[in-house]
Amino acid sequence: MTNRTTLPDARGHFGRYGGRFVPETLFPALEELEAAFKSAAADEQFQADLGYYLADYAGRPTPLYHAARISALLGARVYLKREDLCHTGAHKINNTLGQVLLAKRMGKTRVIAETGAGQHGVATATAAAFFGLACAVYMGEEDVRRQRLNVFRMRLLGATVVPVSSGSKTLKDAMNEAMRDWVANVANTHYVVGSVAGPHPFPMIVREFQSVIGREAREQVLRQEGALPDAVVACVGGGSNAMGMFSAFLDDPSVRLFGVEAAGKGLGSRRHSASIIAGRPGVLHGAMTRLLDDDDGQIRPAHSIAAGLDYPAVGPEHAYLAETGRAVYLPATDDEAVAAFERLSRTEGIIPAMETAHAIARLPEVAAQIPKGGIIALCLSGRGDKDAETAEEIIRLRESVSGDGDEGGPGVTP
């Protein structure tokens, strides 16, 4: 859990972003959490325990796989950091094992979480079952519908799934409801925030627990290629898999960092989740960050085919990296993601999460920005089983319209 970035500052700021914009009730809990995290991070036993669980329970280290067929298509050397092979099927488990272990250390008896795709909910329910804590997961009604499999998994793991019917009925509203629960139950409850979002210290804590992704990837690429990658790519919802990946390379100026945001039906459509590319500075869920809102400061509903990206804001550190130019953010639409979802399945035999498919969709553009034959490391943040139903609906619909079932669209074809 070490990395060389010096941010956030003492008050939790990344430049003008971050901070703590919360009801007073939560302020002491955030201070307590920050202190507990710092003490745990300095405790060798905690580190050893977490390392053990990550290895023997979650399956780390995950491979850095050289995707030869995609590489040939793109004229670049593409490596996939296989977070899809983690226990529960996504990077989310890195964070939840860390936070639930921390919650236990703090004497909390209950954890809560928000979830979009259900991956973070499943990962929290898993860690809670494993460490013996009660667990409630808030999930928008719209997501309960489109991620049925994960709802069942959470219940199977002993968690209570609470459907949220307010607002847009997606991730943003689930997070509102989780915050309300936390405000009411802060004495015995830890809120396992699922991404590098929320008030300080969450963006820092989640980044540190996810930084294992980048640390492994950096070592692996150095071992396998004898060189650092020219580009690192990840999809960005709240931004945790991307920060986990980026954090190891922030101080390597030769490594270009690319985040891919969900452009939904297109950036011009207002039905997207591209809060860095198309949003502006604002305050939501406890942090100053970039977000989507109207001229009165009301949060606009986001949209993405990927439930895990369907969020109208982003972690404050990404807003900061975009502002400083250290990372570059690119959009990928629903259609492009579906095409990439199919393409990766067929070329590499890997069905990616629909979130991850957004990053895959932009590989040609990333390849075009680095020297020919350069190295790209992409965070394959999760597997796509949960998206099979959604994808099937879309593909069937498309085939019935075009009568052409064989071509997957643009995908990763250069």
Added chain:
Amino acid sequence: MNRIDECFSDLRKRRKAAFIAYLTCGDPSLQVTADAVRTLADSGADIVELGVPFSDPIADGPVIQRASARALTSGASLSRIIDMVAALRGGGLKIPLVLFGYYNPVLRFGPERLAREAAAAGADGLLVADMIPEEDEVLAAACREVNLHRVQLVAPTTPDERIGKVAAASGGFLYAVSLTGVTGEREQLPAGAAAFMKRIRARTDKPVALGFGIGSPETAAAAARIADAVVVGSAIVRCMEENAANQDMLRRLGNFVRELADATKGRSSGSGDSSRILPAVR
């Protein structure tokens, strides 16, 4: 002098607690809100909190969440709410008005512009549910500039030393959140409220308003015994919601608020009281 200071110094002389009524502006329309504010003032409210609706009200329970959604549908915004304040003042409304909202709409409006325009319209204070003193520099300075009180909140979870710090940063009065939770009525005043008030009293001389969870004459009376002001929100919003289709909504609202205000002032309400002294069995 700020109207809030006048109000508290006057009530302190009379050894009475202030009754503060909250409603969500624009629920169901700003026209109804303006009428309701006048009704609240005529029915014994000493101060009115004007809720500025936000799409993601994380400190609010279901009643105010629903009101906020209705208000946004009706097109309420900060600029229209400020216009309403100006119109109410133009019509002769005298009692202090405090805007109560979340930070993103304030940020989008512009903190300096908000302070200036709200003060010019006749508002006296500003509460922001998700803004603690640590992040408040710009807004607090802007409010100070125009003598708009930037009211801060403390909660039962706030440690002692921090209570002093937040109270020092708070303008006009200090808002004490009576319970660890979101807004919404509760059956009784939370068990820890008295001890919490004692912790606060030991650290500030500013007037202290107790709010969250208070929704009946009984809880209001209990709160008035330990605080300088009693805030009722959800119960008022719910009264308006339940009577929305009623021709005499304002009259019912007035009656309800009169009971709450009387209870706060240690007066018993006519109807409730007389029923109690009548024999139980006729």
